Amino acid sequence: MAGISLRPARSDELGLRRALSDRMLPSLVAAMAFLAALALAGWTGAAALSRHWQQGVGSSLTVQVPQPHAAAAQGNGDRLATVLAVLIGTPGITAARALSEEELADLLRPWLGAGAERLAIPLPAVIAVELADAGSDLAPLAHRLDQAAPGTLMENHDVWIRRLAVLARSLQACAGLAVLLVALVAAAVITVATRAGLAARREAIEIVHGLGATDRLIAGRFAARATMLAAVGGLAGAVLATPVLLALAGLAAPFGGGAPSANPLSALPVGLWLALPGLPAAAALIGWLTAQVTVHRWLRRLP
Amino acid sequence: MVRFEAVGLHYGGQSGRPAGPEVLHDISFELDPGVFCWLLGPSGAGKTSLLRLMYLAVRPTRGRLTLLDIETSSASRHVLPALRRRIGVVFQDFRLLPHLSAFDNVALPLRLAGRPEGQVRADVTEMLRWVGLARRTEARPPELSGGEQQRVAIARAVINRPNLLLADEPTGNLDSVQAERLMLLFKEMNRLGTTVVVASHNDALVARHPAAALRLASGRLESHD
Numbered sequence: 226m227a228g229i230s231l232r233p234a235r236s237d238e239l240g241l242r243r244a245l246s247d248r249m250l251p252s253l254v255a256a257m258a259f260l261a262a263l264a265l266a267g268w269t270g271a272a273a274l275s276r277h278w279q280q281g282v283g284s285s286l287t288v289q290v291p292q293p294h295a296a297a298a299q300g301n302g303d304r305l306a307t308v309l310a311v312l313i314g315t316p317g318i319t320a321a322r323a324l325s326e327e328e329l330a331d332l333l334r335p336w337l338g339a340g341a342e343r344l345a346i347p348l349p350a351v352i353a354v355e356l357a358d359a360g361s362d363l364a365p366l367a368h369r370l371d372q373a374a375p376g377t378l379m380e381n382h383d384v385w386i387r388r389l390a391v392l393a394r395s396l397q398a399c400a401g402l403a404v405l406l407v408a409l410v411a412a413a414v415i416t417v418a419t420r421a422g423l424a425a426r427r428e429a430i431e432i433v434h435g436l437g438a439t440d441r442l443i444a445g446r447f448a449a450r451a452t453m454l455a456a457v458g459g460l461a462g463a464v465l466a467t468p469v470l471l472a473l474a475g476l477a478a479p480f481g482g483g484a485p486s487a488n489p490l491s492a493l494p495v496g497l498w499l500a501l502p503g504l505p506a507a508a509a510l511i512g513w514l515t516a517q518v519t520v521h522r523w524l525r526r527l528p
Numbered sequence: 529m530v531r532f533e534a535v536g537l538h539y540g541g542q543s544g545r546p547a548g549p550e551v552l553h554d555i556s557f558e559l560d561p562g563v564f565c566w567l568l569g570p571s572g573a574g575k576t577s578l579l580r581l582m583y584l585a586v587r588p589t590r591g592r593l594t595l596l597d598i599e600t601s602s603a604s605r606h607v608l609p610a611l612r613r614r615i616g617v618v619f620q621d622f623r624l625l626p627h628l629s630a631f632d633n634v635a636l637p638l639r640l641a642g643r644p645e646g647q648v649r650a651d652v653t654e655m656l657r658w659v660g661l662a663r664r665t666e667a668r669p670p671e672l673s674g675g676e677q678q679r680v681a682i683a684r685a686v687i688n689r690p691n692l693l694l695a696d697e698p699t700g701n702l703d704s705v706q707a708e709r710l711m712l713l714f715k716e717m718n719r720l721g722t723t724v725v726v727a728s729h730n731d732a733l734v735a736r737h738p739a740a741a742l743r744l745a746s747g748r749l750e751s752h753d
Binding site: 240 | 583640
């Protein structure tokens with residue numbers, strides 16, 4: 226007796242190796258996973274950019290003190306020193322530094338030319354302030370500064386930060402929507418492939434069902450095959466997307482305030498490195514669930 | 529025990545499809561456990577439909593059908609697979625899985641029942657030897673002759689020692705020697721307690737093996753003796 230005849234055919238009674246082809250479905254799922262990787266990169270990119278802006282701009286403000294060397298309304302020093310003292314003594318402010326005259330001239334040069342300091346315009350002193358928390362309420366501080374040195378102006382970047390935050394949130398929402406759509410399209414593709422497999426193996430399913438196979442067994446066979454094919458597709462998509470994401474990260478690095486990283490591990494955010502291996506797992510889960518639901522619903526037509 | 533009580537059957541009528549005409553009308557009879565019974569009648573009398581009801585390929589559209597002490601008309605779908613595993617069927621068109629070898633086709637009922645692989649090997653090897661296919665275990669159905677395919681189908685039907693064995697024209701593709709051999713197998717199964725129902729056109733075979741008979745004509749039960 227030939228030894229080969231003894232191998233269990235348990236795994237493929239329904240002939241699914243041919244009915245659910247190992248080419249079309251993984252290719253389509255790979256394309257979906259590739260798109261999902263790009264969308265996830267967009268999501269983490271928008272989040273990182275938003276964080277960077279909030280940390281860089283949101284936590285700083287500028288204070289202008291007109292007539293900085295006149296006597297202050299309160300205390301003994303001049304207006305600039307008094308305002309600096311108030312700022313430094315305020316909880317939540319990590320640093321406050323008056324810009325030097327050279328720095329001020331640098332700031333004004335684009336507007337007034339190189340000889341700004343010779344124009345005898347009364348220039349205010351400018352204090353750069355770093356905040357510990359970008360979201361703190363600055364109105365009481367503004368009031369106290371005005372009391373200490375009337376006419377002091379505080380300019381924070383609230384409006385811009387809010388607009389940028391809305392933009393970043395919108396970008397993240399779009400990326401999230403794209404991921405969701407990709408998942409739905411992947412589920413639709415797997416549904417169509419499973420239905421095609423059901424149609425192709427209708428007779429085999431009816432025979433096995435007639436011999437006493439449970440719905441669970443038949444759906445399990447389809448789900449195992451769909452899971453494997455979707456996982457392979459998801460893996461291929463993730464692998465193909467990685468060099469593209471690294472290249473994009475290199476191009477985007479200057480906008481995030483850094484230089485392109487030579488180390489690929491640090492070129493992409495940690496969240497994205499964790500999400501990439503998650504793609505085959507997510508594809509496998511979508512494959513399993515979709516096949517289970519599709520086959521169980523189809524089997525209800527059998528007695 | 530098999531009991532039909534005023535069973536009627538028509539096809540269609542599901543998923544919005546229009547119901548076809550009734551193919552079986554008011555069928556009532558009872559088969560005691562362990563009987564051998566011929567199912568006789570001209571073509572189109574409803575023999576295959578009656579067998580389809582008995583192997584649970586369709587459910588009655590009216591009446592009550594009890595198979596192996598389970599009332600199937602109102603039973604949940606979940607209880608039917610286990611019941612199907614107690615029923616062996618030899619189909620007129622064999623209904624073998626073309627992508628599986630003869631061995632794997634015959635092994636299928638045992639594997640679906642979760643039997644250990646060692647027992648599957650021993651039982652299937654013995655069964656294929658008994659039906660004269662010991663040298664064809666690896667052949668797939670398309671590589672087998674009609675008679676060989678039928679013997680694989682018979683082996684698959686009886687491998688699980690079913691409580692109820694149904695056969696639809698089982699000797700159609702067999703020569704007279706093989707047909708007699710098959711009848712001996714059916715009788716042996718019957719002697720061991722299996723209820724056997726065989727639909728046949730073969731008057732000579734029926735005459736050689738006298739037994740109780742259900743006679744159908746135009747979807748009605750004419751006699752049960």
